[in-house]
Amino acid sequence: MGVFAIRLPDVGEGIAEAELTEWHVKPGDLVREDDILAAVMTDKAAVEVPSSVSGKVLELGGEIGQMMAIGSVLIRIEVEGEGNETETPAEVAPTRSEPVEKETTPPPEPVQSEEPVAAAKPVSRTNGTKPLAAPSVRARAREEGIDLRQVPGTGPAGRISHGDLDNWIASGGIQQGGVTRGRNTGVEEVRVIGMRRKIAEKMALSKRQIPHITIVEEVEMSALEDLRAALNKKHAGERAKLTLLPFLIRAIVEAVREQPGLNARFDDEAGVIYHHGGVHVGIATQTPQGLNVPVVHHAEAGSLWDNASEVARLAEAARDGSIKREDLTGGTITITSLGPLGALVTTPIINHPEVAIVGVNKMQIRPVWDGQQFQPRKMMNLSCSFDHRVVDGWDAAVFVQKLKTLLETPAMLFVEG
Template identity: 60%
Template sequence: MAEHVIKMPDVGEGVAEAELVEWNVKVGDLVREDTVIAAVMTDKATVEIPSPVEGQIAWLGAEIGDTVAVGSPIVKIDVAGDAAASTEPTDETPEVKSKAVAAEPEAKPAKAEPVAPPATEKKPAPASVKSTAAGPTPTGAPRPEGERPLASPAVRLRAKEAGIDLRQVPGTGPAGRISHEDLDVFIARGREPVVTGLRPDTSVEEIKVVGLRRRIAEKMALAKSRIPHITYVEEVDVTALEDLRASLNATKRPDRAKLTLLPFLMRAMVKAIAEQPQLNALYDDEAGVIHRHGGVHIGIAAQTPSGLVVPVVRHAEARDLWDSAAEVNRLADAAKAGTATREELSGSTITITSLGAMGGVATTPVINHPEVAIIGVNKMMVRPVWDGSQFIPRKMMNLSSSFDHRVIDGWDAAVFVQRIKALLETPALIFVGD
């Protein structure tokens, strides 16, 4: 038996270390060649590390959340043979597969199942630990709330008649299956009375913040600690806009994307930014420099199974309504599927955040550092609006927008939002000059 050592690979681009975000194996598992054994995350990519050999996992050199330097040993695998395996990372380092940091797949690739050893290789446990005077030693642990224990109908009936909660009975059968003998052992050793009805839950689950969740936490902490936010909320009557949107969708060509509110908002933002270009900027607060951009690169905050990501619609100023809709759909699909590239998830100059129907009445969106503005879309509702003589139903929606008060004065923020409001309430103005 020889030992093969896998070291943290060099993922390129000057990265000297990476964070371990997932183990797909544990000590004792048998793995085949190309089995993905771990995933690590750098500032730019998530990297899967496959096994270059077939063998048994003997040692794991880090815990989830640890930062590991390139070249450091992370896994040791026992392989068949007598010659010691090389530990040099040159030829032995496995090929790594990377993907965008914020675009992890909605359904992660299936983990390779450990190869079950042949039945003839199993060695019987010593008699001293195999059984006791009261019966066999249980191998299963008491089960958590909600987990259904494995047992035959006869065992379940006997437990019910005896008032025994099977979740508290360790099983010695395959996969922890509970037998009549397991019940005998449980009763012989004494048991706590089964509490029925309502009871307190004193469990505490520790969840380590790693990977994308850690990146989001760091980004939010940076934005809130450095940027003095000012949030401005204004209601918008989108009745006319919704009528126009429905009409355009009803008559659109089959090859065009369905229009949502976002393309209209994007076009309105482009027009408003043309009048107030200081809103389309990045603030380097360490250097004390504002980088005002000519191109309007709109980030669209999107929720994925892995967490919040911000795909970017580049050069929105050069896109019409239909092109904007198509690009939003493409990026949203890529982000959720995990195929968005690093370039598609970076480089925004201003951001839109929307929770759709869950948007609430008002929000206080956090600016996407180092940008200076973010536009928040709240849910649309039919509200009674006084027209001077009576209340009439109108489709109303609030915009909750935050600004970096170091760069944007409150007056400028209000003018910007009011301009967007005017364009959305009279949607024909959106197309004037296009």
């Protein structure tokens, strides 16, 4: 433990002493940094003195009404670690316990200068320096939600006046979370390079080339979620954990079997659509470097657990940067999901040159009318976008309804034929 002495600060105006008018603490009190310790009065203003440390009050340096010399010890506080007094402090100049008349000794003549006196400039406080201000200024700052540490003071020793508050507000102080802060005019230049440039080019190409049509449909997920939980419990520790994605991949495989035109790539320069027999499902994956779309190749040949394992492998490789080029190419249809951060509805951008993308939105409990009453059901919206140049609205709607049926009755995912 150490002892930290806080001295009466120089409040400016060329004064040598100030009258102690109010104590806010007493010996034995615990104080925190920035707590107000006392108020002193100069010839012109009252000023509150904040604490620069946290600790326990040991000793008060004066009594109410006492004139105290600038720089004399105002208060001593016991602090953790070392203080700023390593030995018994020397006695400060005697202070008077009662107000007295002004000294009759005339002040020294001011030194004349040939240079004009500059106007007062705002004083910048260094870190840890506490703002000086009259109680009325502090009260107004509290009422207006202004952090005085952010306000430049133009008074002596950086003392903040009501005029300084007016200038601060007029110059653009912006209130955020109850605290007024100055405008941040900094600009950081970030070049769009590497993966971010590739993503930007791909997104711009997709939006520029493809006229999107997006269909949103809600799906009741209760049965599928119950099945998923049961399968994970049955095969815990033996097989890959099932998320929603393997079920959705399986549903896409079944849906495009009836509509191969959606499992396709469109070479718009050559004017050729390539319908693929293999279903190569891209999984949009966020990585520290940006958005990647690793591909589950030949999802039609994998079981539920095969595809779950492959999704997990690809996601891990994409995030740690070890993914291979062949794992990022050849997709024929893409799934995109924001997981628990997802919204109710999204409008996914197609992964050019594919012609369809399936967007997964967040799952939540909603009231659903069963014909007699509302029942709580686990619901999720699908947002699916299509290239309207080669996919008609009717075909897009049929595809979405097929996904809805398969997800709401998950037993159909495992029925052959």
